[in-house]
Amino acid sequence: MSSDFDIAIIGGGAAGLAAAIFASETNPNLSIAILDSAKSIGAKILVSGGGRCNVTNQRVTPSDFHGNRKLIDRIFRRFDEQATVRWFTSLDVPLQTEDTGKLFPVSNKARMVLEALLQRCKALGVFLLTQHLVQGITREEDEFIIHHSQGTLSAKRVILATGGRSLPKTGSDGSGWELAQQLGHTVTSTYPALVPLLLDPSFFHAKLSGISHDVMLTTNVNGRTIDRRSGSLLWTHFGISGPVVLDASRFWVTASAQGEDVHLHLNCFPELSRQAIEKWLTEAATFPGRKTLPALLAERLPNRVATTLASLQRPDLSEVPINSLIKESRRNLVQTLANLSLPVIGSRGWNFAEVTAGGIPLDEINPGSMGSRRISGLYVIGEMLDCDGRIGGFNFQWAWATGYIAGCHAARRFSS
Numbered sequence: 001m002s003s004d005f006d007i008a009i010i011g012g013g014a015a016g017l018a019a020a021i022f023a024s025e026t027n028p029n030l031s032i033a034i035l036d037s038a039k040s041i042g043a044k045i046l047v048s049g050g051g052r053c054n055v056t057n058q059r060v061t062p063s064d065f066h067g068n069r070k071l072i073d074r075i076f077r078r079f080d081e082q083a084t085v086r087w088f089t090s091l092d093v094p095l096q097t098e099d100t101g102k103l104f105p106v107s108n109k110a111r112m113v114l115e116a117l118l119q120r121c122k123a124l125g126v127f128l129l130t131q132h133l134v135q136g137i138t139r140e141e142d143e144f145i146i147h148h149s150q151g152t153l154s155a156k157r158v159i160l161a162t163g164g165r166s167l168p169k170t171g172s173d174g175s176g177w178e179l180a181q182q183l184g185h186t187v188t189s190t191y192p193a194l195v196p197l198l199l200d201p202s203f204f205h206a207k208l209s210g211i212s213h214d215v216m217l218t219t220n221v222n223g224r225t226i227d228r229r230s231g232s233l234l235w236t237h238f239g240i241s242g243p244v245v246l247d248a249s250r251f252w253v254t255a256s257a258q259g260e261d262v263h264l265h266l267n268c269f270p271e272l273s274r275q276a277i278e279k280w281l282t283e284a285a286t287f288p289g290r291k292t293l294p295a296l297l298a299e300r301l302p303n304r305v306a307t308t309l310a311s312l313q314r315p316d317l318s319e320v321p322i323n324s325l326i327k328e329s330r331r332n333l334v335q336t337l338a339n340l341s342l343p344v345i346g347s348r349g350w351n352f353a354e355v356t357a358g359g360i361p362l363d364e365i366n367p368g369s370m371g372s373r374r375i376s377g378l379y380v381i382g383e384m385l386d387c388d389g390r391i392g393g394f395n396f397q398w399a400w401a402t403g404y405i406a407g408c409h410a411a412r413r414f415s416s
C-alpha cells in the first residue's frame, strides 16, 4: 500500500523538529511531514530562556530529571550534551557556556535556533504542515491513518511529539495525550512544573516585588523533608519566582494536588547554619553603638528585605538597637531568618509553567528507539513523556535526545 508519507511527525516543537532532521539525514529518500496545529512553528523555542533559548547544559545527568532515571540514563547515553553542541555547531549555531553551566547560542537569540532548525528541515525537503490539528490516529493494516483539521492522510510510521500542557497558547494543550491513549498508551496525572508560586495576599511579598537574593527552600510533606535546594529567589507582586522557586515548585504542586500536608520554608542565609546565624546575632549584640537590626541584616541581605524581616518580629524590631535585643527576641529572629514558613496558596498554573510533570510512562517506550512497546511503528518523544528536568537547559536536551533516537530509528527501519 502506498502511504502519503513514510514518516508523519505530530508536533513541530523542539523534539519534532529534531526527529524530522535526524530521520531525513538518516534516510534522505523518505517523505517526511510534520503536522502542527499552530499557525507558525516554534513559538515555545522563541520564548524560551527569556528569548535567548537555553539549548542545553554543560553537564547533564539523570539526577537533573524527575522520572525513571535508569531509562533516562540510557537515552542520554545515545545523545548527550556534547552531541547537542556538535549538532548545533553543524547547524551554524555555535553555543557558549555561562557561569551557571547553561549553554545559549552565541548570538543570544532564540530565533537563530529556530531558524536553523527550520532551514535544515527545508533543505532536507521535510513537509511542514501548519494549522493541522491532529484529532485522531488509527492503525490500519501496515499504516497509520491520521485525522486532522483539514482532512486525513496516511503514514507508515508516526512520531508523537505534541508536548505537554505548559504554555498552551503555543499549541501544546495536552490534546496529544488523547492520541496516544487512542493507540493504547496510558498517561499519568499531569501537573504544571517549573512554575512560579502564589502567596497569600496578606503576606509581605508585594512590598519586595522585583528584588532577588540567594535563599534555601525546604519542602516538607506530612512532616518529612522531601526537597531542599539553594539558589536565587525573586519576590513578585503575586508571590515568588526565580530559579530556586521554579525548581522547588514541582514538589509543592504535586504534593498539594495529591491532598498532602505540604509546607515551604525559607532560609534567607543559605550559606549559614542555624547555629551560625545565632552566633552572628549574639556577637553583633556585643558591639557598642546603636546599630539597628535592619542595618545589621542589610550587611547580608538587600535593604528592603532586611527592613521587612525586622518589622515582622513581634514586637517590631526595626528601630531597636541590636545590642539591646533580649535573648527571646534573638531566638524568634533566628527562626524567621532560617525557617520562615511561606503561605503558598497555589501555582500560577499552565500559562506560566515551563514544563509538565507526568505524561506517558517511560516504561511504555523502548529507550533504544523511543518506539512504543504497544504499537509497532509508533514513537513518542519530548515533553509528552513522563520526564521533566530542572531549570538549566535540561528540558531541551531531553527534546533533542529523544528526537534524535526516534528520528534515526524510524528512518532506519525502512532501509532494512
Ligand SMILES: Cc1cc2nc3c(=O)[nH]c(=O)nc-3n(C[C@H](O)[C@H](O)[C@H](O)COP(=O)(O)OP(=O)(O)OC[C@H]3O[C@@H](n4cnc5c(N)ncnc54)[C@H](O)[C@@H]3O)c2cc1C
Pocket (backbone or CB within 6 Å): 010, 011, 012, 013, 014, 015, 016, 035, 036, 037, 038, 041, 042, 044, 045, 047, 048, 049, 050, 053, 054, 055, 056, 132, 133, 134, 135, 161, 162, 163, 164, 166, 167, 170, 171, 172, 173, 174, 175, 176, 353, 354, 355, 381, 382, 383, 384, 392, 393, 394, 395, 396, 397, 399
Ligand atoms: C516560557 C518557557 C521557557 C522555556 N525555556 C526553556 C529553556 O530555556 N531551556 C529548556 O531546556 N527548556 C525550556 N523550556 C521548556 C521547553 O521549551 C520544552 O520542554 C520543550 O519545548 C518541549 O518540546 P516538545 O517538542 O516536546 O514540545 P513543544 O515544544 O510543546 O511542541 C509541541 C508541538 O506540538 C503541537 N501540537 C500539540 N498538540 C497537537 C495536535 N493535537 N496536533 C498537531 N500539533 C499539535 C504544538 O503546536 C507544538 O508546536 C521553556 C518552556 C517555556 C514555556
